[in-house]
Amino acid sequence: MGVIAWIVIGLLAGWLAAKITNSPQGLLRNLAVGLVGAIVGGFLAQKLGMAVMPDFWGELITAIIGAVLLLFVLQAIRRA
Numbered sequence: 566m567g568v569i570a571w572i573v574i575g576l577l578a579g580w581l582a583a584k585i586t587n588s589p590q591g592l593l594r595n596l597a598v599g600l601v602g603a604i605v606g607g608f609l610a611q612k613l614g615m616a617v618m619p620d621f622w623g624e625l626i627t628a629i630i631g632a633v634l635l636l637f638v639l640q641a642i643r644r645a
Contacts, residue, residue: 570621574628575599582632588640598632606631 576592579599583590590598606627610617617623 571600571603572596574621574625575603577625578602578628578632581629582636585629585633586636586640588636598635599628602630602632602635603628604631605635609634 575596576599579590579595579597579602582598582602583595603624606629607617609631610627617627
């Protein structure tokens with residue numbers, strides 16, 4: 566996938582993760598959370614032995630899962 570596709574996936578994943586976790590974010594923060602979430606999701610999928618479909622939807626779902634986990638961790642840190 567190209568850089569533009571990763572940015573689109575990052576924006577979508579960050580926006581959806583913010584909606585799922587009910588934590589309003591700005592555009593740049595959604596992008597950052599989505600991109601880091603994609604890395605976290607891909608890492609966790611690999612460590613758990615899960616196969617991710619190498620297409621748009623597979624990467625998007627992986628990024629959303631990673632971004633949601635990342636937001637949950639960030640929220641837990643803020644509360645502590």
